[in-house]
Amino acid sequence: xxxxxxxxxxxxxxxxxxxxxxxxxxxxxxxxxxxxxxxxxxxxxxxxxxxxxxxxxxxxxxxxxxxxxxxxxxxxxxxxxxxxxxxxxxxxxxxxxxxxxxxxxxxxxxxxxxxxxxxxxxxxxxxxxxxxxxxxxxxxxxxxxxxxxxxxxxxxxxxxxxxxxxxxxxxxxxxxxxxxxxxxxxxxxxxxxxxxxxxxxxxxxxxxxxxxxxxxxxxxxxxxxxxxxxxxxxxxxxxxxxxxxxxxxxxxxxxxxxxxxxxxxxxxxxxxxxxxxxxxxxxxxxxxxxxxxxxxxxxxxxxxxxxxxxxxxxxxxxxxxxxxxxxxxxxxxxxxxxxxxxxxxxxxxxxxxxxxxxxxxxxxxxxxxxxxxxxxxxxxxxxxxxxxxxxxxxxxxxxxxxxxxxxxxxxxxxxxxxxxxxxxxxxxxxxxxxxxxxxxxxxxxxxxxxx
Amino acid sequence: xxxxxxxxxxxxxxxxxxxxxxxxxxxxxxxxxxxxxxxxxxxxxxxxxxxxxxxxxxxxxxxxxxxxxxxxxxxxxxxxxxxxxxxxxxxxxxxxxxxxxxxxxxxxxxxxxxxxxxxxxxxxxxxxxxxxxxxxxxxxxxxxxxxxxxxxxxxxxxxxxxxxxxxxxxxxxxxxxxxxxxxxxxxxxxxxxxxxxxxxxxxxxxxxxxxxxxxxxxxxxxxxxxxxxxxxxxxxxxxxxxxxxxxxxxxxxxxxxxxxxxxxxxxxxxxxx
Numbered sequence: 107x108x109x110x111x112x113x114x115x116x117x118x119x120x121x122x123x124x125x126x127x128x129x130x131x132x133x134x135x136x137x138x139x140x141x142x143x144x145x146x147x148x149x150x151x152x153x154x155x156x157x158x159x160x161x162x163x164x165x166x167x168x169x170x171x172x173x174x175x176x177x178x179x180x181x182x183x184x185x186x187x188x189x190x191x192x193x194x195x196x197x198x199x200x201x202x203x204x205x206x207x208x209x210x211x212x213x214x215x216x217x218x219x220x221x222x223x224x225x226x227x228x229x230x231x232x233x234x235x236x237x238x239x240x241x242x243x244x245x246x247x248x249x250x251x252x253x254x255x256x257x258x259x260x261x262x263x264x265x266x267x268x269x270x271x272x273x274x275x276x277x278x279x280x281x282x283x284x285x286x287x288x289x290x291x292x293x294x295x296x297x298x299x300x301x302x303x304x305x306x307x308x309x310x311x312x313x314x315x316x317x318x319x320x321x322x323x324x325x326x327x328x329x330x331x332x333x334x335x336x337x338x339x340x341x342x343x344x345x346x347x348x349x350x351x352x353x354x355x356x357x358x359x360x361x362x363x364x365x366x367x368x369x370x371x372x373x374x375x376x377x378x379x380x381x382x383x384x385x386x387x388x389x390x391x392x393x394x395x396x397x398x399x400x401x402x403x404x405x406x407x408x409x410x411x412x413x414x415x416x417x418x419x420x421x422x423x424x425x426x427x428x429x430x431x432x433x434x435x436x437x438x439x440x441x442x443x444x445x446x447x448x449x450x451x452x453x454x455x456x457x458x459x460x461x462x463x464x465x466x467x468x469x470x471x472x473x474x475x476x477x478x479x480x481x482x483x484x485x486x487x488x489x490x491x492x493x494x495x496x497x498x499x500x501x502x503x504x505x506x507x508x509x510x511x512x513x514x515x516x517x518x519x520x521x522x523x524x525x526x527x528x529x530x531x532x533x534x535x536x537x538x539x540x541x542x543x544x545x546x547x548x549x550x551x552x553x554x555x556x557x
Numbered sequence: 558x559x560x561x562x563x564x565x566x567x568x569x570x571x572x573x574x575x576x577x578x579x580x581x582x583x584x585x586x587x588x589x590x591x592x593x594x595x596x597x598x599x600x601x602x603x604x605x606x607x608x609x610x611x612x613x614x615x616x617x618x619x620x621x622x623x624x625x626x627x628x629x630x631x632x633x634x635x636x637x638x639x640x641x642x643x644x645x646x647x648x649x650x651x652x653x654x655x656x657x658x659x660x661x662x663x664x665x666x667x668x669x670x671x672x673x674x675x676x677x678x679x680x681x682x683x684x685x686x687x688x689x690x691x692x693x694x695x696x697x698x699x700x701x702x703x704x705x706x707x708x709x710x711x712x713x714x715x716x717x718x719x720x721x722x723x724x725x726x727x728x729x730x731x732x733x734x735x736x737x738x739x740x741x742x743x744x745x746x747x748x749x750x751x752x753x754x755x756x757x758x759x760x761x762x763x764x765x766x767x768x769x770x771x772x773x774x775x776x777x778x779x780x781x782x783x784x785x786x787x788x789x790x791x792x793x794x795x796x797x798x799x800x801x802x803x804x805x806x807x808x809x810x811x812x813x814x815x816x817x818x819x820x821x822x823x824x825x826x827x828x829x830x
Contacts, residue, residue: 252601253563254589276563280600280623282616435590442795445781486582490778515778520582 154366157538159184163192165537167202167219168246169366171341174208174216193219200225201245201536221245226536227283229274229291229322230336230527232329233257234355236432238270241524242277242288247339247532249518249525251281263310271319289535290323291316292527294332296357325530328374329353329523333481334361335368335533336526337516346476346512352379352466352496353522354484356433358404360469361526367539379469380404384461403461405437405484408454412440418450434483441488452491459492463499470511471504481516482523489515563600564592564805565623565646567610569630570603570721579777580748580794584651587798588627588805595806597624607632611640618644624809627651627801628658631694649804649814651797653694659814661800665695667821668790669702672772673710675788675824676742681770683713685740687729687750691718696746703744715740719750726750727757734761734769742770742830748777751787755829771829774822785828792822 156162159182166181167173173181178189196202203222207215223246232239234257242251255273258266270293278288293316317324327335334351343349343363351361358380362369369376380400381393388397401407412418413436422443424436431439444452466478480489480496493515500511518525533539566588568581588599600623604610614637617623625647628637638655641648647658654660676684686703689696700716707714717733719725726745730753733740743758745751751773755765763769765785773780776789797819807814824830 250603253598254593255598256593256596276620276622277600279620280565280613280617281602282612429594431590438586446793486579487586490781493778493782515782520586 155540157540161537172218172220227288228528228531230524231293232523233295239524243528247529267315290531292325292530294327294329294527330359331361332526333522336529338363339529348473349477351479351481353482355482382465399465403458408458409436438487455491459495463496466496477512479516481519486519562597563623564625565600566627567602569610580775583794584798587795588802591799591802632692651801661817663819664821665698666702670706673706677710681742683740684742685715685733686744687719689746721747723753726753730754730757744772748773748775748779752779788827788830790822791825
């Protein structure tokens with residue numbers, strides 16, 4: 107049945123192309139077709155290769171929110187006795203609880219399972235321009251505590267690590283969680299780097315040093331990828347096969363989640379949307395290329411434009427000297443001025459939004475995206491300007507006759523990377539992969555009897 | 558750590574609501590901006606209820622984790638101020654004052670009157686309000702102000718109690734519109750309930766604003782992005798945060814702190830009235 111539906115969708119897409127949307131659609135259509143028919147969940151198998159069957163079951167419960175044992179059989183392809191044993195283990199470990207019954211479908215009422223959100227916690231740290239944001243999330247990937255502290259500045263790496271360890275300790279003490287329920291710490295920063303800038307961080311063993319200082323397992327990653335994983339863990343991407351988080355803080359990046367798995371690339375820098383060219387003859391970018399989205403229209407470019415126009419800088423209230431804010435702080439001030447109705451601030455943001463939207467369309471076309479979530483502190487303040495522009499641009503999404511791209515604002519945009527950093531820990535400690543999870547559409551249908 | 562330099566803020570509510578509340582993140586951004594100038598930070602902690610909130614205060618006082626606390630969402634039988642006094646934690650209240658603690662207040666009465674004047678001016682004679690929990694002091698202040706202003710203006714007003722969630726906004730809107738004498742305008746105590754209410758009204762075939770006018774409290778991206786865009790009562794939440802932070806800084810630095818008021822909210826007319 108489902109293959110027929112996929113075929114029909116592909117034909118509708120094909121008709122769309124023939125009807126005058128341009129003839130360059132061959133390759134995209136074929137990809138669409140094969141992608142749709144290769145639905146592994148139809149075969150009752152887990153498409154996300156977990157390191158263990160227990161991890162697979164836990165991940166299925168997380169993805170579903172609440173699910174019955176029968177639902178788990180359908181989602182994982184495991185046998186009823188296997189599911190029964192694994193669920194018992196997860197309940198004994200305190201990770202999963204029974205939570206009432208599903209609506210009766212005529213047979214026996216099914217007990218529903220869900221994660222016990224208060225059973226485990228994880229720390230996430232986001233190191234960005236001038237600020238370190240710390241979050242402590244529960245097992246559901248929801249922040250229960252958050253604090254933003256001054257960034258490393260000119261501090262020596264070892265001193266920064268010692269300070270981080272102290273601040274992580276204070277966060278855990280502040281929430282009153284026993285240390286043995288904290289699974290680890292995720293530390294994320296902007297790419298493309300393996301350590302944060304500047305140069306004196308090069309070669310510094312940040313991960314091991316923070317592990318020694320905190321006694322917690324530490325995971326490192328790119329901040330945009332982390333933001334995407336945080337969205338995925340907390341359920342923000344739903345059941346999408348191809349989803350992305352478009353992150354805007356001081357810079358711009360994107361995190362990709364394909365079949366439920368974050369796609370990092372060999373160096374962890376996949377999704378560098380800030381360095382996609384949006385203007386072939388544009389200005390030189392710090393990355394060495396020219397006309398990148400970030401240098402043409404990123405927060406830094408918007409702030410520079412506002413500061414270059416004295417009238418705008420005054421209307422927005424940008425401060426100089428010792429009171430000068432970070433780029434993200436200035437960008438937030440410009441966004442608030444735009445919301446108050448300051449016309450020049452608004453037009454600067456709208457101009458930026460058009461470039462961001464163009465890059466977003468590129469990303470959506472490349473990845474055949476179903477969901478695009480705008481996240482990060484700059485979208486937290488300016489999302490109401492950018493979102494309509496990105497949505498409008500994605501009406502021109504290449505595969506629009508097959509499906510639309512759902513564009514929305516993250517519910518935790520302001521602290522997305524810190525929350526995502528904690529989700530990295532939850533994933534690596536609880537549902538380690540050896541690659542996404544696809545749930546069948548009807549989790550509670552009876553499984554086919556074994557042949 | 559030496560010298561905590563953190564100011565604590567506990568939100569008692571289900572954690573799933575936090576990310577969904579642009580209001581509080583904007584409020585905290587305002588606080589952080591002013592505190593950062595003095596090298597201070599906000600320790601935000603989300604808990605399920607007041608018992609857990611009080612436990613957090615005890616823990617913070619015991620570990621000396623915060624220099625002061627920002628108290629939000631005053632309730633009718635509020636046990637928290639007494640505990641904070643007992644612990645000796647300096648407090649700034651965002652909202653209705655507590656004896657012995659400086660407050661930064663919102664003019665709920667003035668705001669409610671502005672909303673009612675706007676709706677009455679559009680000819681509405683039967684209006685409803687989907688409120689926040691009635692255990693909150695400011696919910697009661699708004700309710701009393703609404704009933705009084707409606708009486709004076711000859712407008713019929715009904716208040717139904719929600720819990721700030723999308724679910725309650727949708728459900729209560731459907732109930733109000735199902736009544737024999739349904740209101741022609743609904744005011745919501747926050748943004749989430751208003752956006753959900755707008756969806757519910759559209760699903761019931763109501764044309765907004767032709768058949769029904771809606772006003773949301775707490776202007777946020779959600780209101781501006783709704784279709785049609787929601788008319789809101791606009792408080793400069795960021796400024797509210799800044800005012801609170803300024804009071805906190807004075808308090809912890811030992812200076813006298815006067816009670817302060819946010820500017821009265823005004824109606825920002827968009828497409829739902």
